[in-house]
Amino acid sequence: MTHLSTSLADREIERLASLHPKRHTLSLDRITALLGKLGNPERKLPPVIHIAGTNGKGSASAFCRALLEAAGYAVHVHTSPHLVKWHERYRLGVKGGRGRYVEDEVLAEVLRRIEAANDGQPITLFEILTAATFVLFSEHPADAVVMEVGLGGRHDATNVVESPAVSVVMPISLDHQAFLGDSVELVATEKAGILKRGRPAVVGFQQFDAALDVLVSTAERLGCPLWTYGQDYSAHEEFGRMIYQDETGLADLPLPALPGRHQLANAAAAIRAVRAAGFALSDEAIERAMSSVEWPGRMQRLTEGRLPAHAPPGAEIWVDGGHNPGAAEVIAEALAELEERRPRPLFLIVGMINTKDSLNYFRPFEGLVERVYTVPIRGTDAMTDPVVLATSAYDAGLVGQPMGSIVEALEEIRSIASDPDRRAPRILICGSLYLAGNALADNETPPV
Incomplete structure (x- = not known):
């Protein structure tokens, strides 16, 4: 993306990009080996909310962050790609307040450590950047991690998290066909790869029944406690307000600050996901989150x-x-x-x-x-x-x-x-x- 200035981390990433391919790789072997050399930081994280989807995963990440911060939790957030600066991929949580992007010197130092640990082995730039996520989030205290998948799910470098607090799959449609397949069933199979045996799963609104069928059958096969949009939870607009409903009851909330009717379903998935991950949310915290949520570069x-x-x-x-x-x-x-x-x-x-x-x-x-x-x-x-x-x-x-x-x-x-x-x-x-x-x-x- 575009950079406003060249920082220490920018220079490290530009140098690494010249040494390593920028493409994604359809295997977890290299990222797993690298993380092993780094002491397996992916096993030392706070509870992880892992989010995949063709569309809406960025909005879901923003809503999860807003909900957790409104409830007073410190939350780390990983998103990709960035818009202007690489640092946007790594937001570090602050207890009782708004998280902040990683400081330049901290990111540059972590990247140097990762390169030293990799010791010249084949690796992609995305795998290096994802390894930085795990190192940063394991070394800074927080109550939760919101982790957005980069591409697909099953083979994405973030999918080394073995026991997420909840896996979330947002709307699925065709994109990245060269990597993920040319049918919604194939794409859904890749996205469903983030579901883990026995761990909670939340499925957002799905336009295509074929995608929903793949996600539900995968969750059932893995024994995942499952919540699907429209069946186990939902949201709709009524008299200029958002009405959210799940098995705990109804909540009468402000409309989300993010524009568009589709954001009601995205917000609902985030509320259900945060609850499924075990975090307490009062109606007052949800109200604050709906009014304060922000997601740069999306409407x-x-x-x-x-x-x-x-x-x-x-x-x-x-x-x-x-x-x-x-x-x-x-x-x-x-x-x-x-x-x-x-x-x-x-x-x-x-x-x-x-x-x-x-x-x-x-x-x-x-x-x-x-x-x-x-x-x-x-x-x-x-x-x-x-x-x-x-x-x-x-x-x-x-x-x-x-x-x-x-x-x-x-x-x-x-x-x-x-x-x-x-x-x-x-x-x-x-x-x-x-x-x-x-x-x-x-x-x-x-x-x-």
Whole structure:
């Protein structure tokens, strides 16, 4: 992703990236051997909430963190990828307060120790970064760990946790087909790989019955205490409030601070997961969490920073890193909800990488969007050419126009949408977590 500055940890990671491949590996053998040399830190963690899913796992992580912190617990959080700085992958818990990203010197020192322990053996950069998660989280006290899977589940480097407090599988759809398979059943099988024998499991909302069947049958085979969305717990909106229900009863809560109707199901999965992991949650703590939850780069509104100055006066600017057709569907639904409440012309600024299904990403936006501006992405050599991306937008029934940058696209929107007789537009920067990171870096508002 984009970096605002080069820190000690940045330099260590850049050096390691030059020595080791950046790809994922479909085996746990190398990460297991490395962790053994480091004293098996993965066995010395606080209770782990392990979260997989094609979409929604980042939101679930954010809700779990908000719930635990609102209840006074110190919680470590591992997410990937980062948006602007590598340090975002490692949030260290603070008792009774808000966690903080790892300090630069601490991360750099841990990376040097991991490289020394590996002693030149074959390893991937992701495995090194995941090993850093286990070392950091084992050496800093906390009450809980929220750990987001990087890719898939069964072979993901985080899946060396042998006895999680709870395993959570969020919505499953097609993505990363080259690694995970070209059917939802195959993808679900990979995600179900994080379920552990006899350990609690929570299944979030599933659009596809085939995915749900795989998850339920796997949990039953492993003897996992199981809670599935819509059967064992649920959430819905009623009179501008969120009504959550599980076997313990009903809770009347504020709507989540994260926009979009889909966030009710994500919040519900997090509440059930935190409880299944054995943590006490009062209704007051859940209320505070729903109001305070934040998740940078996911339907995040930019209200300050450098980018709004390039847009039409009064424009709304949003950023979302969702990058597959399933994500596009929920983003489009969230935008349609905004349109119902506050009608505005909608423009997209889109950048994507070439492993993503751009045509089916664009399809849910047909009829919602006035124009799509396609832009290059910094920080990846797998960028889809903006001209090619504009063609995909056209094929999906949208008007696409390639531009040189986010700023150029904003200024083009300003030139055509500044008529005082028109409503100020709504602008969504989307299509890739890389592009979301570019936007936050350009705006000088990195995650904190």
